[in-house]
Amino acid sequence: VASLLTISEFSRLTHVSVKALRHYHDVGLLPPAAVDPSTRYRFYAAAQAPTALLIRRFRDLDMPLDQIRAVVESADRDARDRIVLAHLQSMERRLEQVQATVASLRGLLGPEAPRPAIAFRTLISTPALTVTARVEWDETEAWLRDNLTALRNGLEYSGGVRAGADGALYSTEFFEAHVGEVTAFIPLAAAAATDMGDAAELAGGPVAVARHRGSFADLDRTYAELGTFVAERGIGVDAPIRENYAVGIFDTDEDEALVTEVCWPILRDPES
Amino acid sequence: VASLLTISEFSRLTHVSVKALRHYHDVGLLPPAAVDPSTRYRFYAAAQAPTALLIRRFRDLDMPLDQIRAVVESADRDARDRIVLAHLQSMERRLEQVQATVASLRGLLGPEAPRPAIAFRTLISTPALTVTARVEWDETEAWLRDNLTALRNGLEYSGGVRAGADGALYSTEFFEAHVGEVTAFIPLAAAAATDMGDAAELAGGPVAVARHRGSFADLDRTYAELGTFVAERGIGVDAPIRENYAVGIFDTDEDEALVTEVCWPILRDPES
């Protein structure tokens, strides 16, 4: 006789709340082993406990139920373990981000950070290897890492000649809606680029530039300085913002060593 | 002339989405510096950027808006910094928990953990220093730490005689609804307890016991073993579950060194 447990017994045993168990039944994630057809009482098998524990662990990490479903319903144990490992790696990435945010909050408390110097420059139009996509805010770092890696491989494979650091363009929509067009690029020497099919042209024009040193978690302070500067002078223009990764994630493992140039498009150099 | 920015300019500058800015206005967290009375257009001052950044940072850490409000509206800078520091410390606690959960998930993938041995015991009723409260699931670890600390101080102050390890009682409601009565306790030698006003009596009775070694993040596996065992034999009884912290958080800093006895109340010893 396989022993069946009532919902409250199963709840105590798994540390999943009764309300949550009903919800997991409703959405089909963890249906009870048996349901009494007349009373609709739910009955769980003790053998379902490991699945419930798995769900609980992932929910503790705020994983959406849809993604948990993929784990729970994965065919064999190997497939399941592979999915779980992938999720764990992204969790560890997220953990690093949280730690960086905590550190940057501490920074907000301490003495005022030195204000980044703002300069003017006129970017010239250059050819580049590019990838463009509609990217969601939270996935940007991963997307950028993946696509710059792909571009770097493409550059090596095609024998192209690099003419500057990796970079990216961010549409105004991306900042305002937290989803929008992003372009990852590697600038190319013009001569070398002429015979490369997938090279696009990066637009030039006047920009206000600030060099940001350190973690991306602090980039917003540089944006605030730069944006305030541009707004106060009324020289802003609705064009993508460009970041040049002068010292980027492929160049160093230390967050403090990162150097990012933020180029904010403007109408004209206000000093000229 | 203090320069005022449109909502989209302010959004780009702070990396807070336009929708979020409207929401923060609606709930009164970050009202624009000016609102056009006829068009209802929102206008922000550049000086509001630091506040927006603070909100964004905290939201990245999933802090509720109500708590962020307390930070933003705190009177002076010192008060604000104190609140932020308190939050950072609880964030770091949370980070440790997440890391423990990630580690325990890795454990689920590896070889089967050894099953904890289950024994029977009859607890005798004993006096104890206790604190009882309605506790929410997510706050249990912090609540327990705080209240066991207070009990330990109380014990020292009153010169009471300890008769066993720290422990806690968890009502069935606590597991089933993820909020319910929890009692932290320190058992007392009976002779010494008679003249202590705030000593209560811990109920005794037969229990199934499992010793859990390691992080609390893995406790659910021991609960599952124990609960399955009890349920299969139909000897469960609706009484609080007792945990004895044989090696607890005050005894060691290493999660792996922790030893927790879980005592599950039963009707009778099925072997007798």
Add this chain to the structure above:
DNA sequence: TTGCTCCTCACGTCACGTGAGGTGGC
């Protein structure tokens, strides 16, 4: 009969996101 456990709705929560439909100023 009285509790007790379990059930099903319907609605609330939180922090926005998603459109729809509309308006003022260049």
Add this chain to the structure above:
DNA sequence: TTGCTCCTCACGTCACGTGAGGTGGC
């Protein structure tokens, strides 16, 4: 006039939690 930016509703999302009101079995 045409876009463009900004506006306000109303509703959706996600993973449950919160009651209200009711039922079957001991």
